Amino acid sequence: MTSPKFPPNRREVMAGLGAAALVHLGPAAGHAQGRPSAAIKAGPESLAGLRDGPPTMVWGLSGGNLSFQRGEVANVAVGNGLPVPLSMHWRGLDGANAAEPLLARMPLAAGANESFPLATRQAGTFLCDSGLLGDGLAYPLRSKPLIVLESDRVPVDRDEVLFIEEWRLRPDGAAIAPGTDPKDAKSVYTVNGSTSFELSAGGDQRLRLRFINGCQRTVLAVKLESHEVRVVAIDGQPAEPFPARNGAVVLAPGSRADVFVDTASTAAILLHDGKAAHLIGKLAVSGHVQRRAPLLPPGPLASNGLPAELDLRNAQRFDLALGAPSDWARPADFKVAAPPAFRARKGRAVVLALTNRAPITTVFHLHGHHFRLLDKLDDGWKPFWLDTLAIESGQTQRIAFLAEHAGRYLVESVATDWAAPRLVRWYAVE
Secondary structure, three states: OOOOOOOOOHHHHHHHOOOOOOEOOOOOOEEEOOEEEEEEEEEEEEEOOOOOOOOEEEEEEEOOOEEEEOOEEEEEEEEEOOOOOEOOEEEOOOOOHHHOEOOOEOOEOOOOEEEEEEEEOOOEEEEEEOHHHOOOOOOOEOOEEEEEEOOOOOOOOEEEEEEEEEEEEOOOOOEEOOOOOOOOOEEEEEEOOEOOEEEEEEEOOEEEEEEEEOOOOOOEEEEEOOOOEEEEEEOOEEEEEEEOHHHEEEEOOOOEEEEEEEOOOOEEEEEEOOOOEEEEEEEEEEEEOOOOOOOOOOOOOOOOOOOOOOOOOOOEEEEEEEOOHHHOEOHHHOOOOOOOOEEEOOOOEEEEEEEEOOOOOEEEEEOOOOEEEEOOOOOOEOOOOEOEEEEOOOOEEEEEEEOOOOEEEEEEEEEOOOOOOOEEEEEEEO
């Protein structure tokens, strides 16, 4: 099977942001003393199939799938079996200030263990991101999908996670961590740890596919051929369902998109990284599911309670420059005593003007809250919520959010270059 090119243009990039339930998410977290629990251990891991020859050494997170129900408070135990400190960010969980890395939770020392409560107040597709201190390490760090299920059953036949990762391999087969000069390294992409992912289904099934861009620096477009792909959630937050342009969904590093697909025939799953198209898997359709009634267009997922309107007239407004290292710190050098990027009042809307001064596209990530992407004239917003945004060089984008959760949270900035450092600042909601 060949890999046709489908490089999305800028309009397509923006558009991409744009029966019984059989949940195939693996075993859920266990329960202890009436609460769900999860035990995560960071340690060495080998990935087979990334190259011809022996498996490739990386650092991963063991402990099974992370899956909870909305509204639960989970007991999370973390063990650091690495020779370096570990700091994890629960990407997309709004208001999780008790688990906020570098502020509420200091890096976990090599060989140490810790436990803490993790509130999952909203349903959606999230990410246990282990890469905050990952720049320049001996091996790249893997992250882990985090799924919070809706209180009511979602009417789909299958619920599948497609976790996409990028590996930079040197000629000797060694995988290098981000924040390191890639030199002559080549990119290899995996889905759920495999370079040849296959999803089997029957015809006329409705699938919920949770795409997660687990790549460290690369913006991706993921396309399912010959099918209508309807986006129902972005970055863990429900959206009014809309068709992805040409069946392609665009994801910044760390971003997630939930889509509904009604299966018709076997189709390729393609990935475009801005340079070339890659065949990363296929949807293998065989047979036909007999349904009592035809599938109707999907309705929206249940709301997570984010506000329908934002009061921009009385919003607090701040300017934030990306690509200006003097104002930012590498996570390993971050100091809690550093001045905040801004202070917001609880209950007020906040508008951030984000200007990318870097020579290449830079990715912004907001901890603790989701935001709306404002229209150019600041007279409205796109009909979805985000926690991550890629901004082109020299461009300014304005975003708005309700400062709902008191506490201190990080903001992140990283250029879309493998050698670029991840940078952080912090903000307060008081």
